Amino acid sequence: MELDETTLSHMIAQLLASTLRVSTPLIFAALGGMFSERSGVINIALEGMMLVGAWGAAVGTLAAHSPWLGSACGIGAGMLLAVLYGLFVIRLRANQIVAGTAINMLALGLTPFLCKIFYDVTGSTPAIPIGERFQSAPLWLSWLLVAGCWLWLNHTPAGLRLNFAGEHPEALDAAGIRVNRVRWMAVLASGALAGMGGASLSVFLSSSFARNMTAGRGFMALAALIFGKWKPIPTALACLLFGFTEAVQIRLQGKGSIPVQFIQILPYVVTMLVLAGFVGRSRAPKALGTPFQRE
Amino acid sequence: MRKILQPILAVALGLVLGLAATWLAGENPWHVLVILVRGAFGSREALGMTLFYSTPLIFTGLSVAVAFHAGLFNIGAEGQLTLGALAAAAVGAVWSGLPWPVAPALAGAAAVLAGTIWGVIPGWLRARRGSHEVINTIMLNLIASGLAGYVTLYLLKNPDSQNPETRPIGAGYAIHQFRTFGEAHVSTALPLALFVSALVWVLLWRTALGFEIRAVGQSESAARAAGIDVGKIRIIALATAGGLAGLVGVGEVLGNAGKFVMEFSPGYGFLGIAVALLGRNQPVGIVAAALLFGALHKGTRDLDLETEHITNELSLVLQALIILSVSAEGLWSWMKRRSPT
Numbered sequence: 001m002e003l004d005e006t007t008l009s010h011m012i013a014q015l016l017a018s019t020l021r022v023s024t025p026l027i028f029a030a031l032g033g034m035f036s037e038r039s040g041v042i043n044i045a046l047e048g049m050m051l052v053g054a055w056g057a058a059v060g061t062l063a064a065h066s067p068w069l070g071s072a073c074g075i076g077a078g079m080l081l082a083v084l085y086g087l088f089v090i091r092l093r094a095n096q097i098v099a100g101t102a103i104n105m106l107a108l109g110l111t112p113f114l115c116k117i118f119y120d121v122t123g124s125t126p127a128i129p130i131g132e133r134f135q136s137a138p139l140w141l142s143w144l145l146v147a148g149c150w151l152w153l154n155h156t157p158a159g160l161r162l163n164f165a166g167e168h169p170e171a172l173d174a175a176g177i178r179v180n181r182v183r184w185m186a187v188l189a190s191g192a193l194a195g196m197g198g199a200s201l202s203v204f205l206s207s208s209f210a211r212n213m214t215a216g217r218g219f220m221a222l223a224a225l226i227f228g229k230w231k232p233i234p235t236a237l238a239c240l241l242f243g244f245t246e247a248v249q250i251r252l253q254g255k256g257s258i259p260v261q262f263i264q265i266l267p268y269v270v271t272m273l274v275l276a277g278f279v280g281r282s283r284a285p286k287a288l289g290t291p292f293q294r295e
Numbered sequence: 296m297r298k299i300l301q302p303i304l305a306v307a308l309g310l311v312l313g314l315a316a317t318w319l320a321g322e323n324p325w326h327v328l329v330i331l332v333r334g335a336f337g338s339r340e341a342l343g344m345t346l347f348y349s350t351p352l353i354f355t356g357l358s359v360a361v362a363f364h365a366g367l368f369n370i371g372a373e374g375q376l377t378l379g380a381l382a383a384a385a386v387g388a389v390w391s392g393l394p395w396p397v398a399p400a401l402a403g404a405a406a407v408l409a410g411t412i413w414g415v416i417p418g419w420l421r422a423r424r425g426s427h428e429v430i431n432t433i434m435l436n437l438i439a440s441g442l443a444g445y446v447t448l449y450l451l452k453n454p455d456s457q458n459p460e461t462r463p464i465g466a467g468y469a470i471h472q473f474r475t476f477g478e479a480h481v482s483t484a485l486p487l488a489l490f491v492s493a494l495v496w497v498l499l500w501r502t503a504l505g506f507e508i509r510a511v512g513q514s515e516s517a518a519r520a521a522g523i524d525v526g527k528i529r530i531i532a533l534a535t536a537g538g539l540a541g542l543v544g545v546g547e548v549l550g551n552a553g554k555f556v557m558e559f560s561p562g563y564g565f566l567g568i569a570v571a572l573l574g575r576n577q578p579v580g581i582v583a584a585a586l587l588f589g590a591l592h593k594g595t596r597d598l599d600l601e602t603e604h605i606t607n608e609l610s611l612v613l614q615a616l617i618i619l620s621v622s623a624e625g626l627w628s629w630m631k632r633r634s635p636t
Binding site for chain 2: 042044084088092094095097098099101102103104105106108109110112113116117122123216219220222223226259261262264265268269271272275276277278284
């Protein structure tokens, strides 16, 4: 293939556009993870919440013929799973890792099961017509949300409370604010955003729901959150970086000569290095993973 | 008594909820239950398949439990078993001429070694760099799957197959199959799993190292005050956990497929968490829990064929419901361990 300047700049433009698109679900889910984790609740259930979000959005869009109403269903589905997760980890003080793993399994098993019941097709929904899918709205919305989250976290009393729930829950409690109420709100927000992340997967990036269509993107969002030190803007940039590796993979796929696997594992290796303090330092909220109980 | 009763109640609750879901799907729950039980235990072959699925779950359950006794969460069994199976298959494909019994011993050792390495990494990172093993093991799972893809598709690709799998291993590598179970591949891996369970029991409750592991899990500060090198014990615990998960490769590669097949595991590593939790981190309990989850896995496969609305994904739903039911209790032992002194 001959590479002149126009094809090269065309290729780069395509790659960047693709990066922005594939980062969108990651940004939503990572922001969701940020709410939950900064309030002190580990959220490895992001993967499952995204998956039911993708399913709910596809089903909703097929029924209502509008991606907006469909996304609302996806957000609802994500929140429903978040309620279940919150019930176990906040109310019953179940271990967050165990319950999170169970929630992911539940989502992985339930979504194809429900597809079979709804459409009599195992594992996927029928295709959504192109006119009923998003063209670019989730992309803009995700970046608006990044800005909104930054403002909210750093410049509102509610944002401050969220931080205290994750860093010094006892202090928050002493100030007369219920820690577990803050954590409930955060987990619900987390479910809503992860649900929207899933929705942008099924009604924006692709044209239907498919079995396990998140394929680890929830975990990738979690990695981006750690890479971004639990802060909205760095996290969104980490999502872009991870989205870029995905975009490169998509371009290289089928070319055969270059093993895409090494690009695929790059975000995870980098996240481990960052977490270990080899490249910068990333510190988790102090009370992350510790259930709160009043004395 | 309470110790045995609670997991049983949790299983019953999970099953009831799961069967209620099949009722909502338009099936007769009693009919579903009958198929489930018959599918898992109804014939020698069915029982054989149940045992076949239970074997890897014993290894991953033990893996999660050993780490748990040291106060660590091994979410990485999935990656460790992937690399264990890959290593066994690689040895078998590269040195295909080796004779039995050297060949399976070497492949088994490779499987353990690969799993161990994948356990040492998060152990060392936790002990020496302070980064949490949960995130690291999740990352290592995803990295293992990428590495396995590279080795399978580029280095050891099976030229005679369109599937993502490695070249077959040499004939000398095959381990004994129990013919009683017909077509079901019940191999030496099953007695090996039972033997290893006994070894883990001895390690944890009859050796000084086991005592130190449990001491670190019960109270880090007390262990440190008693002069135990907490970091070293954490590395050893996760290394052992990794090696145990790596053993899954023996049954899968030497006793079943004869090669590494990409994504052969239906989540054995994650199910190991459930098995350890339900089995209360005790080897005997783990064997029993692995048998239960193996039976669920086999039983729901039959449901897929014999009912109109139910797919084999139901097993994931049932297992998730059981984990949730037991986790609200599993919390208590964890809390007791972690309670500030």
